[in-house]
Amino acid sequence: MASAEKRYKVRNGRTTKQFTWRARYLKPDGTQGSEPGFPTKVKAEEWGEEQERKIREGTWIDPDLYRSAFGVFARKYMAERPKRGRTMDTRWDNLDRYILPEWEHAPLISVTWFDVDSWQMTLPCDDVTKGHCVSLMSTILTGAVDARWLPINPIAGRQRTKAVVHTPAFASAAGDEEKTFTPEAVLQVAERLGPAKGLHVITTAWTGVNWGEGLGLQRANALAKRRQPWGKNSFWECFVLRIVQEVAEYEDRDEHGKKLGTVLRLEPTKNEFRTRDLDLPPFLSRLWFQHLADWPYDFVLSTPTDGKWWRRSNWLKQLRPAADGRPERKKRQGVSARPEWKPIATGMTMRGLRHTHDSWQDEIGVRAALAFEQAGHKRPGIKRVYQHPTPTMRQERLDGMEEIFWQAMGNLGWTSLWGRVSLVKPPAEVDLPNLPQTISIDDWRQAKRGYRSRSEAM
Structure with missing residues (x-):
C-alpha cells in the first residue's frame, strides 16, 4: 500500500517549517521506492498508488532508469548489441562526433522529437550522415523501450525536416560527370x-x-x-x-x-x-x-x-x-626516373x-x-x-x-x-x-x- 511522509526543508543547516511530501511504494523486488517533491499528501499517495498499479499490470518503469543519461544507455546498447565491425565503427564515429556531444548527459525521458529534429538540422555534415545519426538515436531509444528504461520512443517513425537550400537547377550537372567514367x-x-x-x-x-x-x-x-x-x-x-x-x-x-x-x-x-x-x-x-x-x-x-x-x-x-x-621525375642518386602521366x-x-x-x-x-x-x-x-x-x-x-x-x-x-x-x-x-x-x-x-x-x- 502506497503511503506518504512529510519532508521538512533544510536551510543553512537548520530545519525550517516548510515541507513537501514524499511518496512511498513497494518495488517489484520488495524494496521501498520513493519519489520526493509533492505539494500535498494526497498527490504523493496517488502517485505511489499509480506506481503500484503499473507494477501489478507489468507496465511499470523505474523512474531512476528513465532519468538516466542518454550516454549511459547508449554505451550499454553498443556493448550488448554488436554488429559487423564496419557497422560498429560507423556507429561509434557518429556517436563520438555528433550525438554524444549534444545528448551525452540528457535524461532519456527528456528527449523530444522537436529538440532532436532541430539539432539534426544544425549538424556540420552531409544530409545522409544526418539521417544516420537520427536513425541511430532512434534505434538506441527503441532499445531503451525494450529494456524497460523508457515508456516510449519519442522519435520513432518521424520524418526529418530538411534544411532549406536554394541551389541553381544546373548545379548538379558537373557532379554527374564525376560519378561515372568512360x-x-x-x-x-x-x-x-x-x-x-x-x-x-x-x-x-x-x-x-x-x-x-x-x-x-x-x-x-x-x-x-x-x-x-x-x-x-x-x-x-x-x-x-x-x-x-x-x-x-x-x-x-x-x-x-x-x-x-x-x-x-x-x-x-x-x-x-x-x-x-x-x-x-x-x-x-x-x-x-x-x-x-x-x-x-x-x-x-x-x-x-x-x-x-x-x-x-x-x-x-x-x-x-x-x-x-x-609529374615527370628525373633520375638521381637513390631515385629512379619516372615518366610523366x-x-x-x-x-x-x-x-x-x-x-x-x-x-x-x-x-x-x-x-x-x-x-x-x-x-x-x-x-x-x-x-x-x-x-x-x-x-x-x-x-x-x-x-x-x-x-x-x-x-x-x-x-x-x-x-x-x-x-x-x-x-x-x-x-x-x-x-x-x-x-x-x-x-x-x-x-x-x-x-x-x-x-x-x-x-x-x-
Whole structure:
C-alpha cells in the first residue's frame, strides 16, 4: 500500500517549517521506492498508488532508469548489441562526433522529437550522415523501450525536416560527370596499373563488385560456373565470381568505444542480397583465366608482393597517380626516373567504378530483376517476389557488356592489355596448375564467342 511522509526543508543547516511530501511504494523486488517533491499528501499517495498499479499490470518503469543519461544507455546498447565491425565503427564515429556531444548527459525521458529534429538540422555534415545519426538515436531509444528504461520512443517513425537550400537547377550537372567514367578511361587507367591491379579496376567496372567484396574473393570462388536450363534439352552456362564474404577495414573498439587501432577483417557479406554470383563477360573471363594462371596467392585481388589485403590508403597511392596523373621525375642518386602521366580520369574511385557499372547496366537496358541481383541491391516492391533473371536476360547483359569493352578497345586502337594478354588468339591449350582442372581451348573459344546453350540430354 502506497503511503506518504512529510519532508521538512533544510536551510543553512537548520530545519525550517516548510515541507513537501514524499511518496512511498513497494518495488517489484520488495524494496521501498520513493519519489520526493509533492505539494500535498494526497498527490504523493496517488502517485505511489499509480506506481503500484503499473507494477501489478507489468507496465511499470523505474523512474531512476528513465532519468538516466542518454550516454549511459547508449554505451550499454553498443556493448550488448554488436554488429559487423564496419557497422560498429560507423556507429561509434557518429556517436563520438555528433550525438554524444549534444545528448551525452540528457535524461532519456527528456528527449523530444522537436529538440532532436532541430539539432539534426544544425549538424556540420552531409544530409545522409544526418539521417544516420537520427536513425541511430532512434534505434538506441527503441532499445531503451525494450529494456524497460523508457515508456516510449519519442522519435520513432518521424520524418526529418530538411534544411532549406536554394541551389541553381544546373548545379548538379558537373557532379554527374564525376560519378561515372568512360570505358576507354577505365581501360587506360588499368593499363597503367599493370595486370594484377588493373584487373581489379576492370572487374569493378564490368561487374560492380565493391571494394571489400573484391578483397575477400578467394581462388575457390573465382571462375565458378552458373548453369541454368535453357530450351528443351539444353543448358546455359557462364563463368562467375562467387561473392560470399568481404574484407572490412575499420577502427576496432572495445565495448566502451575506446579505439584500439585500425584492423582488416574478413566478414560475411552485408546482407543476403550481397551474397551472389557475378556473371563475367567473355573478355573478362579470359583475363581471369590468365590472372589465375600467374597468381600465387589464395586471395586473388590482394597485393602483388605478398598476397595481403590492400589497405585503402595504400591502394589510393596506386590509383590516384594512374587516374589523376603525375609529374615527370628525373633520375638521381637513390631515385629512379619516372615518366610523366597525363590525367585520364581525375577523381576515379572504386566506388565511382561501381556507380559506373550500374550506369552501364541501365545504358544497355539490363532488366531490373537482373540489374538489382548483379549490383547486390534489394529490389523494392512485390516484383522482387515475382520476377527473376532468365538465361536470355543474362545473355543480353553479357552481350552488352562485351560490346562496351570491344568498342572501347577499338576506339583506343588496342588488341591487347599490358603487352602480355592477347585478346585475339587463344592458345591451343593452357595448363593452369593453380586451378583444379586444365583449361582447354574449348573454354577459351566459349569465352571468345560468348556463352550459349549446350545441348545435353535432360
